[in-house]
Amino acid sequence: MIDGVPPPAFLLLAGALLIGLTRGYLRTAVMFLAPVAALWAVWQVPDGVAVTAQFLGYAIEPVEGSPVRRLFASIFTIMAFTGALFAFRQARWFELSAAYAYAAGALGVCFAGDLITLFLYWELMAIFSTVVVWCGGTPQARAAGIRYAIMHLLGGVILKVGIEGVVIHTGSADIRPLLATNFDTWMILIGILINAAAPPVSAWLADAYPASSPTGSVFLSAFTTKSAVLALILLFPGEPVLIWVGLYMIFYGIVYALLENDARRILAYSIVNQVGFMVVAVGIGTELAINGAAAHAFAHIIYKALLFMSAGVVIYRTGVTRCSDLGGLFRTMPLTTVCGIIGALAISSFPLTSGFTTKTLISVAAEQQGLVLVYFALAAASAGVFLHAGIKFPWFVFFQKDSGMRPKDAPWNMGAAMVILAFLCIFLGVYPEPLWALLPYPVEYEPYEPGKVLFYLQLLLFSGLAFFLLLPLMKRTLTISLDTDWIWRVLLHRLGLWLLALGSALGERLSALARAIQTGPGARLVQALGSAGPLGRTWQIGTTALWIAVLLTGYVFLYYF
Amino acid sequence: MTHNDNHKGAAVDVPRVEGDDNHWLTRPRTIRRLWLGFALVLAATVLLQLVVKVKGYFVVDGWFGFAAAFGFACCVAMVLVAKLLGVILKRREDYYDD
Numbered sequence: 213m214i215d216g217v218p219p220p221a222f223l224l225l226a227g228a229l230l231i232g233l234t235r236g237y238l239r240t241a242v243m244f245l246a247p248v249a250a251l252w253a254v255w256q257v258p259d260g261v262a263v264t265a266q267f268l269g270y271a272i273e274p275v276e277g278s279p280v281r282r283l284f285a286s287i288f289t290i291m292a293f294t295g296a297l298f299a300f301r302q303a304r305w306f307e308l309s310a311a312y313a314y315a316a317g318a319l320g321v322c323f324a325g326d327l328i329t330l331f332l333y334w335e336l337m338a339i340f341s342t343v344v345v346w347c348g349g350t351p352q353a354r355a356a357g358i359r360y361a362i363m364h365l366l367g368g369v370i371l372k373v374g375i376e377g378v379v380i381h382t383g384s385a386d387i388r389p390l391l392a393t394n395f396d397t398w399m400i401l402i403g404i405l406i407n408a409a410a411p412p413v414s415a416w417l418a419d420a421y422p423a424s425s426p427t428g429s430v431f432l433s434a435f436t437t438k439s440a441v442l443a444l445i446l447l448f449p450g451e452p453v454l455i456w457v458g459l460y461m462i463f464y465g466i467v468y469a470l471l472e473n474d475a476r477r478i479l480a481y482s483i484v485n486q487v488g489f490m491v492v493a494v495g496i497g498t499e500l501a502i503n504g505a506a507a508h509a510f511a512h513i514i515y516k517a518l519l520f521m522s523a524g525v526v527i528y529r530t531g532v533t534r535c536s537d538l539g540g541l542f543r544t545m546p547l548t549t550v551c552g553i554i555g556a557l558a559i560s561s562f563p564l565t566s567g568f569t570t571k572t573l574i575s576v577a578a579e580q581q582g583l584v585l586v587y588f589a590l591a592a593a594s595a596g597v598f599l600h601a602g603i604k605f606p607w608f609v610f611f612q613k614d615s616g617m618r619p620k621d622a623p624w625n626m627g628a629a630m631v632i633l634a635f636l637c638i639f640l641g642v643y644p645e646p647l648w649a650l651l652p653y654p655v656e657y658e659p660y661e662p663g664k665v666l667f668y669l670q671l672l673l674f675s676g677l678a679f680f681l682l683l684p685l686m687k688r689t690l691t692i693s694l695d696t697d698w699i700w701r702v703l704l705h706r707l708g709l710w711l712l713a714l715g716s717a718l719g720e721r722l723s724a725l726a727r728a729i730q731t732g733p734g735a736r737l738v739q740a741l742g743s744a745g746p747l748g749r750t751w752q753i754g755t756t757a758l759w760i761a762v763l764l765t766g767y768v769f770l771y772y773f
Numbered sequence: 774m775t776h777n778d779n780h781k782g783a784a785v786d787v788p789r790v791e792g793d794d795n796h797w798l799t800r801p802r803t804i805r806r807l808w809l810g811f812a813l814v815l816a817a818t819v820l821l822q823l824v825v826k827v828k829g830y831f832v833v834d835g836w837f838g839f840a841a842a843f844g845f846a847c848c849v850a851m852v853l854v855a856k857l858l859g860v861i862l863k864r865r866e867d868y869y870d871d
Contacts, residue, residue, distance in 0.1 A: 470855035531785035595844040670840035678848035691863040
């Protein structure tokens with residue numbers, strides 16, 4: 213307790229429990245009050261360690277505040293609220309309950325003052341995000357959920373190995389900036405990067421998120437990867453390897469999204485792409501870059517949730533997720549179309565949207581450090597984002613050909629949630645100062661220099677031209693794209709089957725050998741030793757006595773010589 | 774409905790129409806005008822650089838029309854790379870099902 217205020221994560225956890233215990237209007241009230249109460253509690257957490265406790269002989273710090281922690285915690289609670297608004301009339305109660313427990317895990321990570329607390333909340337997220345994936349309810353969701361759980365539990369184990377190492381070798385579980393210099397810190401870095409969907413295991417994200425329900429993917433898009441970004445900001449600011457990891461993620465996301473046919477999987481790949489920008493920023497590690505990573509995470513959570521909401525409404529209304537089956541929906545779904553376009557413009561960092569004000573911070577940070585290659589790669593990536601998410605997503609879902617479908621527009625609660633987020637996308641693009649005020653370091657940055665705006669307008673609009681000129685090359689195909697998960701889903705599977713076949717072949721050989729022995733020398737042995745054989749049959753006592761007498765005589769005979 | 778990907782596995786009843794509804798936004802004349810408008814905007818963004826100075830942090834990015842050419846070229850390159858990788862990576866949707 214901090215002056216009578218419970219830790220924010222506990223409030224959402226209580227909400228998750230109460231959703232299961234209540235019914236009707238009371239349940240709705242719990243859903244909306246829990247995130248509001250949690251947001252209030254977030255702002256009661258002071259800077260520095262607020263709560264200490266003893267756990268397994270270690271002094272732990274379950275609640276520690278700082279500006280960047282409160283920033284991430286705030287957007288997580290805002291997402292829990294708007295996600296619930298989007299979902300509460302359509303999703304089943306256990307999906308929302310799991311989503312709140314999942315969000316509570318993310319909130320706990322935000323305020324974890326030590327690695328042990330961080331790990332506990334990390335696992336809470338892994339467990340309940342898996343439940344959210346399973347709430348997709350299809351056989352694909354069940355299978356994807358199992359693969360998702362294995363990946364995250366494995367990541368948790370790697371993280372735990374690193375944490376144990378650091379605690380034993382340094383004697384402190386404190387969360388403080390580290391560099392990946394030894395085995396322990398590498399394990400922690402890898403454990404966190406698995407949650408950030410970094411290579412070589414990025415595939416879990418595009419595998420699991422699109423398998424969830426139309427409402428579940430909204431929650432999933434927000435918490436896991438962004439809490440990993442916060443953990444990187446707290447633990448590995450300025451770790452050079454992150455720049456290259458991030459750049460790989462950026463271009464991986466673009467290329468896979470370009471190949472993809474499933475609307476939500478396009479968005480899933482673009483999460484990897486966007487988190488890549490943040491990872492690059494953490495790798496650059498200057499105050500400006502960390503500000504950029506935090507601001508971009510904040511803006512990204514909003515527009516990515518908005519994009520998943522617009523895709524969610526389409527799936528809810530049509531039951532279709534393939535771009536090749538969609539199209540022309542703008543006629544009867546104007547609100548969803550406009551909100552989807554606003555989200556798409558924001559993710560493309562179009563001027564006057566939140567993406568422009570936050571993503572350009574990262575570019576400026578790269579420029580100030582003289583990272584020429586990174587700077588131009590980020591510019592190319594901005595063009596690529598407009599290509600794969602900014603135009604491709606709304607074009608194939610709402611425009612292109614007429615699919616003949618005339619579904620109704622969003623139900624009122626889904627529409628309201630989208631309008632709130634669309635408003636925030638534009639608000640933060642026009643008036644970013646409130647967000648600047650929340651950033652960890654002072655901001656002296658003017659995003660709207662005319663020259664910069666013109667640069668980005670040229671970059672983005674000519675990307676748009678490239679998209680429409682290359683449309684024939686982007687014809688949708690009924691395909692999926694192989695990823696590194698092919699190694700364990702197919703190669704290791706086949707290897708396993710081959711080993712099984714090898715085992716049974718060996719078994720056959722052995723039993724054939726056994727049979728051969730049985731019929732050959734074995735049979736003769738059986739003859740000799742069997743109950744009918746000369747050595748095995750029951751002898752009469754007389755015969756036995758005779759043999760004993762013969763043996764004794766032989767023994768006596770040998771003894772005397 | 775040919776495909777049904779609904780998350781609950783139940784069919785969603787979507788109202789449908791057959792044939793072309795000739796929506797104003799899809800008429801050839803509108804599309805021609807949209808292209809014309811787009812072309813004008815594209816030209817304007819480049820020509821504006823005569824008036825508005827774009828600061829070049831690494832020399833080349835301040836060149837006239839650099840961002841336009843760079844954005845276009847990068848997008849073409851990314852689409853082609855994706856297309857090439859697609860030859861190797863694309864599989865039928867039910868690839869993992871069996």
